Amino acid sequence: MNKVRILIALLGFTGILRAQVQSDTLRPNRTEIISPIHKSTFNNNGQCPERKQGGNPRMVNGYLVFDGSLDGNRQVDPQIAVGGGYVLHGTNNGLVIYSKKGEYVQGISQKCFNNGIDPKLFFDAHNQVFGFDLWVYWDSAKIKPVNVSVSETNDPRGAWNTYPVPAPKGVDGGGIGYSRKWIGYSFPGGDERTFVLKTADAKSGKPATVYHFKGSLGHPVYGQDGTDDIYFFDIERDKFMIRRVTEAADGTPVCILVSSKPHNLKYINQPPQSPQFNTQQKVSSGDRNPKNLVLQSSSIWFSQAVNCEGRSAVQWHQVNATDGTIQQTGLIKSDTTNYIQTTLAVNKNKDVLVGFQEVNGNMFVSPRFAYRKATDTAGTIREIVRVGVGTGAADGVAWGDYSGSVVDGDNQLDLWTIQSRANEKGRGETVIVQLPAKKIKKEKKKKKK
Secondary structure, three states: OHHHHHHHHHHHHHHHHHHHHHHOEEOOOEEEEEOOEEEOOOOOOOOOOEOOOOEEEEEEOOEEEEEOOOOOOOOOOOEEEEEOOEEEEEEOOEEEEEEOOOOEEEEEEHHHHOOOEEEEEEEEOOOOEEEEEEEOOOOOOOOOOEEEEEEOOOOOOOOEEEEEEOOOOOEOOOEEEEOOOEEEEEOOEOOEOEEEEEHHHHHHOOOEEEEEEOEOOOEEOEEOOOOOOEEEEEEEOOEEEEEEEEEOOOOOEEEEEEEEEEOOOOOOOOOOOEOOOOOOOOEOOOOOOOOOOEEEOOEEEEEEEEEEOOEEEEEEEEEEOOOOOEEEEEEEOOOOOEEEEEEEEEOOOOOEEEEEEEEEOOEEEEEEEEEEOOOOOOOOOOOOEEOOOOOOOOOOOOOOOOEEEEEOOOOOOOEEEEEEEEOOOOOEEEEEEEEOHHHHHHOOOOOOO
């Protein structure tokens, strides 16, 4: 009788394990084939009207700084990607190519890439391609396509393929990520909130199979490590969730839950709105959900804006990609000011740049960054570097995804960031900053924040 009970118990336990495995493994909800819009050159052989923005390289506090977009509103949403000897810059108004010295090369409206807003950019060093998305939510057909564009080479001036993926129930602009094999995209809202496609198809300009997943897998990660699998990360209440999409034997993607682990962080709530100088109008400080994440040296790295004793602070993390364990966490905070709208970049040496903006009742939104060498004490960051000054107050709460930070795809060492500043009219202007690896190497330890 006891043996029978034990057998029943074992069978029940096996059933529970099988159900758990099934619930931790997701397959696409549906697929569709998307034919690309091909362009033989970035500016469509000169047919796209020129958009000349930025440049003006200069040294600020010892760093190369040059202007990006200067014609934005409060929701300029600036991003950059660096590779092939160029800096590709995107905003809600269009795209611009610069040399790494900060010289203007070429620029066009986003309408030349099938239109859209909320660009997120990347340079995939494994496949030597640039990529970005633009989301159109106002089309009369209500298709609301996400236009995923991928260059055919590492020269952004050359040929591109744009895949308009229908997303009729999509909500708000999403995030993009990549691995050696996959490109992934996720919305913050909607029924089908995640899709993936193969980079090889997009690079070659072939019709691409797009795989849609029900619900959300999390925010896609920049796969600097060069894994075939693409990772997704999500903050779910008190947990960090890590998932990865891998290729099954039949060539289709399968999503596997990697870890679901309590983070036990003291500061994790959404940051409060931040005051500005000479106005009662406050501005958005950003989001506890990261705007970009990086897979580097088997860790997932990101920064976030959080509520720290009633002010907005910037918090950054290194998380083990295999089990979700936090390896180090740092906090950039102040009792007198607010740090908002943050992104993070990390290089192959595990040096880190954290980009953000500063604002308080005595100043306007102004661009900042801080960095750390991999050999610095865990969880510490060096002094904050000021790379511009805001000169006017924004006239509304929205301050958008106004930050981008990336590694140089050509050497995997130099770090770059783009940050917004508020001009005299309260509109968003941008500055692009290079942090060379040789400067990181030479710097002696400075005061930590």
